[in-house]
Amino acid sequence: MNESAAAVELNLDGLVGPTHHYGGLAPGNIASQSHRYQVSYPKQAALEGLRKMKRLAALSIPQGVLPPHFRPDIDALRAFGLEGTDEDVLAQSLSEHPDRLSIVSSASAMWTANAATVSPSADTQDGRVHFTPANLQSTPHRRLETEFTTAVFRRIFDDSKHFVIHDPLPATDKFSDEGAANQMRMVSAYGQPGLEVFVYGRSPGSQLPKKFPARQTRAACDAIAHNHLLNPDRVSVVQQTPRAIDAGVFHNDVIAVANENLLLCHSAAFVDQPRLIDQWKSHLPSLRVVQVSEDQLSLEETVRSYLFNSQIVSLKTGEMLLLCPEECRQSSAVMRVLEELQQDSDLKLRIEFVDLRQSMQNGGGPACLRLRVVLTERELQAMSSSILLTPELAATLEEWVNRHYRDELTLPDLADIRLVEEVKVALDELTEILDLGQIYLFQK
Known part of the structure; x- marks a missing residue:
């Protein structure tokens, strides 16, 4: 077996x-919009994510x-036009622009499926793993993530x-x-050359959704494949169906995996x-496609259950x-689909459930919580090993969360200058735990 055939898939969770x-x-994200400004539970959210990571490890x-x-x-916030001390700026944003306060406090970078597009070395003509951090320009809160994400990837994967x-x-919109x-x-196997499928929602001349925006463009897909x-x-x-987007399928990973x-x-x-399926099978004859029909599962239930x-x-x-x-267990239609999948002996599919209520x-x-990175053994050794989850690191991170995270947060809490200091102390300690150096601007 050659090195590429022995590749593994690293799951990177935020x-x-x-x-x-x-x-x-x-x-277009129905769950997000329906819970707007409700009380959140940061500590619970972080521990739920860590439990999922521990299960996979x-x-x-x-x-x-x-x-x-x-x-x-x-x-x-200052770029939005607010002035004064940090405390003044936070107070003014809460009283006059609470939406802006929410934007600059978003923890959406936890969904690392949006962090970047990754092509394994088996697929690329120069035999290297290629990353393109996403510009996320369609939403103001996520647009803020790109610069830091790029810096973190360059710190972790720093071997050219x-x-x-x-x-x-x-x-840009294009x-x-x-x-x-x-x-x-x-x-056929992680380390073999694969077929990379890019899914877009809009391109010049294509039919567009009527209710929600189509975020990904064909031009972006073509540019990444070229680069x-x-x-x-x-x-x-390929194009995502406009009616799926209008049903709340804002990314492809809400309707296909x-x-x-x-x-x-x-x-x-x-x-x-x-x-498309015929075309994909011609590229990969061993491809097994399981399609769930609308009679089995409506688009509405698809979005509700994830x-x-x-x-x-x-x-x-x-x-x-x-x-x-866990939300899948609350849907009788989804459970019927899962039962059929398990009854298909050719699939060899094991099914488990995980509680991610705060994220959901x-x-x-x-799937939103992880970025898939296929690596050979040499590539795995060349990246920073300090971020790889071990039982010891998991225990340290759980203890860190329990010490530093608040149990509950409301919108007014985001304007509390004490929260800012709490976050700085926590992240300063985290960079030592993960051995990432001084990656935050407040550390420099």
């Missing part, structure tokens, strides 16, 4: 930040941890022999990019879906694990 709250900031799935972004971003960290695409939440990879030096014969750029040679998707996921945002990984036993949010209420499920 730690939920200390200012986790329900801002309802993302148009216990199954010998490589698991990494990305640090939260510093929030509230008071410099961003193995890794290329591209600059984000221009933050190149709107939402990261790996709109990318799938179909392949990543992908073989054009192994790239498929792929792992190695398995694709699990809703029948309303893609424009011209039957033709079935397709389940995290799917390959186990050393030869099985695949589908890690579903903010619009992100298991």
Whole structure:
């Protein structure tokens, strides 16, 4: 077996930040908007995320941890036109512009499926792993993430022999990019050359959704495929159905999930879906496609349950694990679909459930919380090992969360200058735990 065939998939999860709250900031994200300004529970949210990471690590799935972004971003408030001391700026934003206070306090970087698009070295013409941090220009709160995300990736994957960290695409409407939440990879084994599928919502002349915005553009998909030096014969750029977006499917990973040679998707996921599936099977004859029809599961129930945002990984036993949010158990239609999947012996699919209520209420499920990075053994050794989850690191992070995070947060709490100091102390300690150096501006 050559080195590429022995590649593994690293799951990079973002730690939920200390200012986790329900801002309802993302148009088209129904869960996020429906919980706007409700009381949030940051400590619970962070511990839920860590429990999911621990479960995967216990199954010998490589698991990494990305640090939260510093929030509230008071410099961003000043860029919005507010003046005075930090305390003055926070107080003014709460009284006059609470939406802006929510924007600069968002903990949405926890959803690392949006952090970047990643192409493994087996797919690229220069044999290196390519990353393009997402510009996330479609929403103001997520647009703030790009610069720090880029810096963190360049710190963790700093060996140019193995890794290329591209600059984000221009933050323009034409190149709107939402990261790996709109990318799938179909392949016989992780380390083999694969078919990279990029999913967009809009392009010139295409039909657009009527209710919610289509965030990803075809131009962004084409640019990333080009910059990543992908073989054009192994790239498929496809359109998400406008009616799925209008139902609340704001990213492809809310309606489709792929792992190695398995694709699990809703029948309303893609424009011209039957033709696409035939095309994908011609590239990968071993591809197994499981489509869930609207008779089985409505688009409304798809969004409510987040079935397709389940995290799917390959186990050393030869099985695949589908890690579903607990909300799936509350849907009889979803449970019927899962029972059928388990009855199919050819799938070798194990199903487990995970409680991520704090993330789910903010619009992100298991798959939103992780970025998939396929690495060979040499590439794994070349990255920073200090962020790889071990039982010892997990215990340290749990203790860190319990000491530093508040139990509850309301919108007025975000204007508390004491919270700002609490966050600085916590993140300063975290950079030592993860051995990342002084990566935050307040540390410099």
